[in-house]
Amino acid sequence: MAQWTIQQYLMKGDIALDATCGNGHDTLFLAQTVGENGHVFAFDIQEAACKSTKSLLQENAISDNVSIFNQSHDSLLQYIPPKFHKNIVAIMFNLGYLPQSDKTVRTSAVTTCAALEQSCILLKKGGIITIAVYVGHDGGKQEMDAIQSFVKHLPTQDFAIAHLSYPYTSFPAPELYIIHKRGT
Ligand SMILES: C[S@@+](CC[C@H](N)C(=O)[O-])C[C@H]1O[C@@H](n2cnc3c(N)ncnc32)[C@H](O)[C@@H]1O
Secondary structure, rough: OOHHHHHHHHHHHOOEEEOOOOOOOOHHHHHHOOOOOOEEEEEEOOOOHHHHHHHHHHOOOOOOEEEOOOOOHHHHHOOOHHHOOEEEEEEEEEOOOOOOOOOOOOOOHHHHHHHHHHHHEEEEEEEEEEEEEOOOOOHHHHHHHHHHHHHHHOOOOEEEEEEOOOOOOOOOOOEEEEEEEOOO
């Protein structure tokens, strides 16, 4: 659903950001969507995740239009060159931990909210941020509460917020928040 939503906004030649690249599936999707004239920035705190993303991109013959940073996403403004600030059309957060990996290395409320604050600055008018948040693991509910509080306090004249959940599942399904920056 996050990828489908982004497809409605992101075009060839645009700039995108994957704030949690993990095994690279979302980075690959973003890179294929923006094409060779666009650019994708990808962040992950785990070296193994960055390597995995790089391999997936290579397998798909993509290298030139993606910059991977083995850094925490609470330093987005520091690593993304100023000329791209306010120019990023789509930003994806797929929170939690790297599948089949150490579950204690996962996103957290404090760094996620710091990254979201920076993302709101990096985002181009008319662009969107998608946040997939998992409540089933330790700290997941706390992270979702922090996100909810963050989006609630965004100025409504500048941002529109959507929240999608799947309430009728037997296990806690991920929830999706979408932040749209108003304007053109
Ligand atoms: C659910 S996975 C992401 C899946 C990925 N989008 C994909 O398509 O394969 C979450 C990732 O967030 C990363 N992560 C955790 N804390 C982070 C942080 N502070 N900054 C950047 N990445 C972080 C984890 O290392 C993990 O790889």
